[in-house]
Amino acid sequence: MSESDVPRAGRRSASGEESTGARRDAVSPLTLNRLSVYLRSLQELMDRGETSVSSQRLASEFHLSASQIRKDLAQFGEFGVRGVGYDVEILASKLSSLLGLDRVRAMILVGVGNLGTAFARYPAFNRGSFQVVAGFDADPAKRGRTIGRIPIHSLDELPAVAREKKAEIAILAVPGDAAADALERVRQAGITAVLNFAPTSLPSTPACRVKNVDLRIHLAELSFFLESGGDEYAEDQTPARSAS
Amino acid sequence: MSESDVPRAGRRSASGEESTGARRDAVSPLTLNRLSVYLRSLQELMDRGETSVSSQRLASEFHLSASQIRKDLAQFGEFGVRGVGYDVEILASKLSSLLGLDRVRAMILVGVGNLGTAFARYPAFNRGSFQVVAGFDADPAKRGRTIGRIPIHSLDELPAVAREKKAEIAILAVPGDAAADALERVRQAGITAVLNFAPTSLPSTPACRVKNVDLRIHLAELSFFLESGGDEYAEDQTPARSAS
DNA sequence: TCATGTGAAGCAGTTCACAGCG
DNA sequence: CGCTGTGAACTGCTTCACATGA
Numbered sequence: 001m002s003e004s005d006v007p008r009a010g011r012r013s014a015s016g017e018e019s020t021g022a023r024r025d026a027v028s029p030l031t032l033n034r035l036s037v038y039l040r041s042l043q044e045l046m047d048r049g050e051t052s053v054s055s056q057r058l059a060s061e062f063h064l065s066a067s068q069i070r071k072d073l074a075q076f077g078e079f080g081v082r083g084v085g086y087d088v089e090i091l092a093s094k095l096s097s098l099l100g101l102d103r104v105r106a107m108i109l110v111g112v113g114n115l116g117t118a119f120a121r122y123p124a125f126n127r128g129s130f131q132v133v134a135g136f137d138a139d140p141a142k143r144g145r146t147i148g149r150i151p152i153h154s155l156d157e158l159p160a161v162a163r164e165k166k167a168e169i170a171i172l173a174v175p176g177d178a179a180a181d182a183l184e185r186v187r188q189a190g191i192t193a194v195l196n197f198a199p200t201s202l203p204s205t206p207a208c209r210v211k212n213v214d215l216r217i218h219l220a221e222l223s224f225f226l227e228s229g230g231d232e233y234a235e236d237q238t239p240a241r242s243a244s
Numbered sequence: 245m246s247e248s249d250v251p252r253a254g255r256r257s258a259s260g261e262e263s264t265g266a267r268r269d270a271v272s273p274l275t276l277n278r279l280s281v282y283l284r285s286l287q288e289l290m291d292r293g294e295t296s297v298s299s300q301r302l303a304s305e306f307h308l309s310a311s312q313i314r315k316d317l318a319q320f321g322e323f324g325v326r327g328v329g330y331d332v333e334i335l336a337s338k339l340s341s342l343l344g345l346d347r348v349r350a351m352i353l354v355g356v357g358n359l360g361t362a363f364a365r366y367p368a369f370n371r372g373s374f375q376v377v378a379g380f381d382a383d384p385a386k387r388g389r390t391i392g393r394i395p396i397h398s399l400d401e402l403p404a405v406a407r408e409k410k411a412e413i414a415i416l417a418v419p420g421d422a423a424a425d426a427l428e429r430v431r432q433a434g435i436t437a438v439l440n441f442a443p444t445s446l447p448s449t450p451a452c453r454v455k456n457v458d459l460r461i462h463l464a465e466l467s468f469f470l471e472s473g474g475d476e477y478a479e480d481q482t483p484a485r486s487a488s
Numbered sequence: 489t490c491a492t493g494t495g496a497a498g499c500a501g502t503t504c505a506c507a508g509c510g
Numbered sequence: 511c512g513c514t515g516t517g518a519a520c521t522g523c524t525t526c527a528c529a530t531g532a
Contacts, residue, residue, distance in 0.1 A: 026478035029465060030501075036464040037445070054513060063447065067503055074515050082509045082514045099464050100471030118362035124443050124460045129467065169466055193466040199368055201281070203307065209469045211462050216368045218455050220280040220343050221273065222413055222437040223373065225453045227344030234270035274523075298491060310491095311525055318493050326531050327490045 031072050035095055037062070038069065042092040054085035101129040108167040108191070110182045111174030112137040112152055115197060119171055120147040133165040138178065155185060162189040169193045176200040183210065275316050279339055281306070282313065286336040298329035345373040352411040352435070354426045355418030356381040356396055359441060363415055364391040377409040382422065399429060406433040413437045420444040427454065 041062045045053055059066035073079050073086075079094055080086045096102045107125070109116050112135045119125050120132055126148075135152040137143075145152045153161055162170075170186040172179055172194060179198035186194060187208050194210045196202050204210040285306040289297055303310035317323050317330075323338055324330045340346045351369070353360050356379045363369050364376055370392075379396040381387075389396045397405055406414075414430040416423055416438060423442035430438060431452050438454045440446050448454040 027468070027472075028478050028501075032465055032468055033461050036458075036461045039464075056513080062445075065503075067505095068501090070513090070515065071502080078515070080514050083512045084510070085513065098468070098471075100467040101464060105467060105470070114362040114365045118358040121358045122459070125463070130463055168470055169463070193470050195462055195466060201306075209466065211466060213459075213462055214280075215366070215457075217277050217280045218439055218457055219369070219374055219413070220283075220345060221276055222439060222453065222455060223344040223349060224271070224276055224342070226349070226412055226437050227342075228271075234272050272523075300491080309525075311527095312523095314491090314493060315524080322493070324492050326492045328532075329491065 027075070031075065032099075034064075034068070034072055035099060037064070038072070039092060039095040039099065039101070042088050042095070045088050046092060050088055052085050053088050055080075057085075104129055104131055105169055106131055106133045106165050106167045107169040107171055108133060108158070108162050108165070108186070109135040109150070109171050109173065110137075110155075110158070110186060111172060111178070111198075112142055112147065113173065113175075116171075116173035117147055119173060119197075120150050125171075130169070132171075133167060134161050136161075138174075158185050159189040162186070162191060167191060169195065172196045172198050172202075174198050183208075271319070275319065276343075278308075278312070278316055279343060281308070282316070283336060283339040283343065283345070286332050286339070289332050290336060294332055296329050297332050297335075299324075301329075348373055348375055349413055350375055350377045350409050350411045351413040351415055352377060352402070352406050352409070352430070353379040353394070353415050353417065354381075354399075354402070354430060355416060355422070355442075356386055356391065357417065357419075360415075360417035361391055363417060363441075364394050369415075374413070376415075377411060378405050380405075382418075402429050403433040406430070406435060411435060413439065416440040416442050416446075418442050427452075 038058070041058055041064075042053070055066040055069040058064060058069055070080075073091075076098055077094070079091050093102070107130055109120055109132050112120065116135065116137075120135055124130075126132055132150050135147060135150050136155050136158050137152060138155055140154055142152050143154045161167075167189075168191065170182075170189075170191045170193070172182050172186075174182045176199045179196060179200040179202055182198070183194060183196070183202050192208050194202070194208065196210055196212045197215070199214055199216060201212045201214070202210045204212075282302070285302055285308075286297070299310040299313040302308060302313055314324075317335075320342055321338070323335050337346070351374055353364055353376050356364065360379065360381075364379055368374075370376055376394050379391060379394050380399050380402050381396060382399055384398055386396050387398045405411075411433075412435065414433075414435045414437070416426050416430075418426045420443045423440060423444040423446055426442070427438060427440070427446050436452050438446070438452065440454055440456045441459070443458055443460060445456045445458070446454045448456075
């Protein structure tokens, strides 16, 4: 039977769930990210008072591809008007609801060190659709403090507080060796979406999606670019490595 | 000639440079990111005292694909020994030098707010190959302060300090509306690699590579996952969107 | 024999070119 | 007309399967 490498472990962990977790005609994460970009572009157009836009104009103004915009959007419905283009406001609101950004989601922050504190105060994480509702830290000295309006708790309180505040997302900003434990805790608390900034890749499961964001990878990429003198480096658009 | 959308603007901006910037057989950023992952896995094996490893074992232990590991590595030479595998230490050092991580690079930090301060103290940004050597902020009150050992300067001092400290990389952690100006300043100072954390996508050019890391995109992705109930969401591995 | 390195096959994501509709 | 929506072509990445060489 030659080699065939390895059967590429069809999603491990969680006992015996009957499928892969990705159903139907799954949306590629690349498409998903572009939808975010489109939405932001539309918001800028709205700020400028524009009411209608064609895929062409979106493309040339924001350095995107017109045909790709159309393909991406067509995947979710017919949002445009032939011969005219897209209504900026309508399309923005469609994308918003598609991405689930049309409502507020409560987030908890695990690890309130330098990076965690910065996230707690980071406008993009506390404006619009996302709201950090509580922080947790292993250091008992931090218990009872607040960052802005965000109360800091001990890790033991995580399950109770997370449930009480109906947190849906957890942001992990703990040291690498504490990441696995932190994930286990938030999972126990019923959190199903995790953004992991610890320099340790954590496994994503269908039941608890983990997005690993390793800031070092970006530096390595720039380093390679510098090393190679700018040649032999393909153009951008890159992963922030997530788990299998 | 029907439509053909738009000729996808063959790299605009900078006057008339004669080529794209990516030459020869350019390395895909996806490959590049995986090399980082391999390197980290190898480092873990070294910590454990392992001296040799096969692509199979690397794959199964770190949730990677064996054939892909081989393909990726083969692109840069023959690092393995047939019938045996790879020497952990040798391969790690090859990857290190390939990625340009075998020497220290000086970085400057533009914007010393919450996020900037966190980066200044962030171990991954100040250990090994990368070293923040100075910070800059538009707020004159911050001038003369230090974060750890890192001195904070006013923005005007950027060109002089950056050159004096031989900075190669700039990290932008400024508000969105200050990002374009910040990029212009670091570019003027001769910096050719930029990591942009501002929530504004900046254009990358062959002469000054910009990597945009928009943290909001990751949240939007998780939001979509939550919204869709976990189905119709493909598996991970995703872009942190860079410019065109 | 065992595991690498590699053409060939397969799959995914992007671009093209045009049919269809306002 | 003009611009969307979309099959078809294309490009590039991943996986397979095996020849090669220690």
